[in-house]
């Protein structure tokens with residue numbers, strides 16, 4: 108028999124755009140929450156970011172469109 112124990116976990120509740128400050132809350136059933144782009148990267152050996160330097164960024168879809176669309180490959184359905 109396996110006995111269970113109570114356990115508290117943390118999960119994302121809100122996300123804030125690092126560029127414009129737009130906030131989206133997961134509990135508001137806001138579809139924008141799922142449209143954020145989150146980047147979490149660590150520079151490797153020889154990287155111009157810096158070896159071992161962590162780069163984190165959250166962008167809302169409005170900023171994604173403004174900043175990345177000029178360079179992105181867009182394939183509409």
Ligand SMILES: [Zn+2]
Nearest residue numbers: 124127167170
């Ligand atoms: Zn934004």
